[in-house]
Amino acid sequence: MTGPPHVRRPATLASLAAELGVSRTTVSNAYNRPDQLSAPLREKVLEAARRLGYPGPDPVARSLRTRRAGAVGLLLTEALSYAFRDPVATGFLEGLALACEQAGQGLLLVPVSPEHADVAAVHQAGVDGFVVYSVSEDDPHFRAVLERPVPTVVCDQPVGVEGVDRVSVDDREGMRALGRHLTSLGHRRIGVLCMRLGPHRYDGRADIPRQEASSYPVQRERLGGVRDAFAEAGVDWSTVPVYERYDHSPEAGATAAAELLAAHPEVTALVCTSDVLAIGALQHAAEARIEVPGRLTITGFDGVPEAERVGLTTVRQPVRRKGQVAGELLLERGERNRPTLIVLPTELVVRDTSGPAVPVERFFSGW
Template identity: 35%
Template sequence: MSEKTAKLADVAKAAGVSQGTASNVFNRPEVVREEVRERVLAAARKIGYGGPDPKGRLLRAGKVNAIGIGAAEPLSYFFDDPFARTVMASIAQECDSRGAGIALISALNNESVAWNIQSALVDGLILFCAEGADKLIELARDRQIPFVAIESPEKLGDLATITIDNFAGGRLAAEHLVALGHRRFGILALPFNETGSGPRTTDEVRAALYDNIRDRALGYFSVLADQGIAEADVPLFETRDRETVFAALDTFYAAAEPPTALLCMSDVIALDALAWLRSRGHKVPEDVSVVGFDGVPEAALSDPPLTTIEQPLAEMGRMAVQIVMAPTRQTGNTTADLQLVERGSTGPAKG
């Protein structure tokens, strides 16, 4: 008899005990005499029974004491992306304190992420919603288990979300640079849509698929407009990786009057920009100032240290776990506070 076909009833019969006694051997061995335990275990080995299915036991209990972390990204996202890595560290710490486990749920296409979310043995879900939010939220709704969406593109009243005010964050960054006397700006944007990169018009900004990216850009523009700087006079380039960041900067600094300040929609983009500027002999902040967005740990360690709009990433991770594991289903939006962290990458405009 193979392990796949052997059942607990077969073990009980082979050992000459009741099925209840056999069950206790595997689930409550302390209540069974030692000689009976040994006889049942020997019978199980002989017929190839490996023990009760842990999935079945957990499902019968109605709780698995684990949280699923979902993203429409490959698994490497959780380890490579500084934002995800920082929030994940906080989630892990909070789960450790509660004795709870974590299951990473990710995929490169809708079919596999659907299967992973539907089949994951978890009590609740934390969704990273920078991209693919609609699909993730739809799948989480179908599971009918608690979930919270981090950086959801919109506040969903009947669901739990943790968001930031991207428009206000954009304003904070631009206000800082304007106060330093800057008048020539370049914007390095996160992806607007699922594909593509390159220079973007203001109409394309407003038509962006991802609301958080649009709102950051509009926050920048609102401050610059107050200074009499037209949107059309501020070059904006949609980027996806270091290669496209470098391509954007090649374009910006080929102009007769290049930017003296760069508004970067993420710290990762800003760190890539610092690398390009350094390689081309541009001094930061003497020649050009750079502001990032997110507040990842790497920002404080760059050369020079990066001025950034800081999200409370660790607090967001803790809040997400608390929401998912609350005794009652949580709904509504929590807005995380942003703050400008001024470091060495920004300074007064030249001249």
């Protein structure tokens, strides 16, 4: 009977040092502080490690010694796939990843559902700090982040959190500029499609109390900007239909547009609080054979690449730069004593989907 095959035990830092006749510190420096070794000596250590099967220092043991995880956590209160299919989230993630890459840090995505209060993923995340991507004011996962003794940077919302850095854009002013553009074109009968206003699923008309009670400041500010611009033109906001969608997708924008226009055929302009919703509204208009902008003006907010392709009038925000700045703020937090607020500029981009309001006498023929 033959015995079990001999299996060579994996090399360790100590055995590799003994093999080379150098100190364990020298082997460790070859991986962690290469500037402390000459290039030939470091290559000698790494070549021997490859030959002997030494995998390098244990990152878990190293993190226990240094009390550093070497990674930034991104709190995302959406499904993980959202970060890769939503164009604004994707642009933000690209910028954040660039900042981490430049600093030699990893990036850990911490996706959680806004409808569930389980905060275990936040407590268990092995990170040195958190970037919080646009969550509601009462989000339990954000409260769990604040309980961790690590620096935190908020992107967009919530606002006014003591001791926390934040990077954002002036959503209200951006939307105010868009509203003024529409009133200059003669629009007085508008409808609004907005993203979710609360953490629980709701799809339908959002009355003024629901708008004002929203736990998402970005949506409050974007609606407020339109409201400001139309108040300047003498439009009573209580006459403006606002339809909300919980999901952020073109499909949600299409169904919201269909619902609003069926109930309010007098509307001459649809103001959408995101490009994604606006792209869905354009799809509905095309399917319903509603001429844009001849019969209906449609606008968005964000400036995503698809908006340029379809000629959407929108408010452009620098989403990639926002992510990069958020990462830089977090990684440089130890060098500052006070929290920082950075507000990046927006730009009104007028394209093909906005035009003069239809004369009122043409409304009687319906769609």
